[in-house]
Amino acid sequence: MSMPSPDTRADWHARLFPRGIPPLWCPLLTHYSDDGSLDHARITAHLRHLAPHVKGFLIPGSTGDGWEMSDAEIRELLRLASEQTAKLGLHLLIGVLKTQAHDACAVMREFGRELPTGVTEHGASSPPYFTVCPPKGQDLSQETLRDALADILALGFPTALYQLPQVTQNEMSPETVADLAARFPNFILFKDTSGADRVANSGQNFSGVFLVRGAEGGYASWLKSGGGPYDGFLLSTANCFGRELHQVIELLRAGRREEARQLSDRLSAVVKEVFALVTGLPDGNAFANANKAMDHFFAHGPKAASVTPPRLHAGSRLPVEVIRQAGAALEHQGFLPLRGYLE
Numbered sequence: 275m276s277m278p279s280p281d282t283r284a285d286w287h288a289r290l291f292p293r294g295i296p297p298l299w300c301p302l303l304t305h306y307s308d309d310g311s312l313d314h315a316r317i318t319a320h321l322r323h324l325a326p327h328v329k330g331f332l333i334p335g336s337t338g339d340g341w342e343m344s345d346a347e348i349r350e351l352l353r354l355a356s357e358q359t360a361k362l363g364l365h366l367l368i369g370v371l372k373t374q375a376h377d378a379c380a381v382m383r384e385f386g387r388e389l390p391t392g393v394t395e396h397g398a399s400s401p402p403y404f405t406v407c408p409p410k411g412q413d414l415s416q417e418t419l420r421d422a423l424a425d426i427l428a429l430g431f432p433t434a435l436y437q438l439p440q441v442t443q444n445e446m447s448p449e450t451v452a453d454l455a456a457r458f459p460n461f462i463l464f465k466d467t468s469g470a471d472r473v474a475n476s477g478q479n480f481s482g483v484f485l486v487r488g489a490e491g492g493y494a495s496w497l498k499s500g501g502g503p504y505d506g507f508l509l510s511t512a513n514c515f516g517r518e519l520h521q522v523i524e525l526l527r528a529g530r531r532e533e534a535r536q537l538s539d540r541l542s543a544v545v546k547e548v549f550a551l552v553t554g555l556p557d558g559n560a561f562a563n564a565n566k567a568m569d570h571f572f573a574h575g576p577k578a579a580s581v582t583p584p585r586l587h588a589g590s591r592l593p594v595e596v597i598r599q600a601g602a603a604l605e606h607q608g609f610l611p612l613r614g615y616l617e
Contacts, residue, residue, distance in 0.1 A: 286462050291365070295463070296365060296506065297506035297523050299331065299509075300513055302513065304338045305317050314354055324516045328520070336440075336562070340369045375409050385402055408435075412444055435461065437465065437466040452478040452481075465488050467489055471489070485503065486504060487507055487508070490549070492542060493538040497523065514569050544603050549564045557586045564600075575612065578597065579597055
């Protein structure tokens with residue numbers, strides 16, 4: 275059943291984001307206890323640590339093991355996330371990471387009944403909003419992708435579309451995105467993690483859809499305030515560098531581009547180094563593994579190298595040497611915290 279919806283995209287944005295759409299979003303890491311269960315206390319502590327600088331969260335995303343978790347784990351995580359984001363006045367995008375449109379629709383209907391999420395300016399709940407990917411398949415035509423996504427958008431929920439060719443094996447073309455934007459005002463946000471940036475650089479009219487970049491590196495050059503094509507970021511590294519990425523955004527807004535570039539370059543260097551450390555690990559994905567390695571230090575401070583490495587969803591732990599080298603990279607670029615948020 276479709277839900278009543280505002281008439282225009284501007285109406286949707288005003289309803290969901292009365293103080294404006296956050297320019298910085300984070301696909302939150304999922305932390306696990308030694309027995310593999312969700313570590314509620316650690317997830318909550320991490321969220322509270324980020325809240326002063328990051329106001330929007332995608333849960334679960336690829337970085338949060340959304341493609342690996344069971345439906346029961348996702349429901350448990352979303353109950354926790356919904357409760358905590360409401361307390362903190364944060365925005366929650368529910369990640370519906372399914373490879374078929376009909377499965378995504380089923381999940382959205384279910385969560386639409388069970389999980390009223392999001393906050394208004396006065397603390398009241400707003401409709402839940404979702405992030406979905408195109409159906410999986412490298413040979414799918416643009417018409418097939420467009421029709422599948424139209425079926426999802428026709429449900430009427432406020433929805434973000436997620437360009438993730440690393441998983442879906444395809445890309446929405448700029449024309450497909452523009453067509454869906456023109457037809458569905460509840461299409462509120464577009465995230466591109468491809469690194470190719472074909473949609474944002476196309477010059478197409480996306481009718482006010484908020485464009486966020488999910489690929490890492492070169493942060494100061496990608497926002498409109500810095501001469502780029504994007505309105506904001508949805509970055510895995512916001513799990514570790516929420517404050518610094520927020521600073522880049524604010525520096526660009528203030529016209530201090532050189533300072534923004536210098537900070538961006540330091541961030542890009544440490545991110546590149548740590549992502550290289552986790553290449554080839556048998557479990558998890560690079561986004562989750564690299565950020566878990568760095569978050570280990572933000573949680574435990576300089577002594578993190580002597581603390582048991584974080585557990586991955588598969589049950590293994592990050593190698594001790596990865597943790598050690600991640601700490602060295604953070605220290606080299608001046609990002610090693612003096613104190614951990616769990617201390």
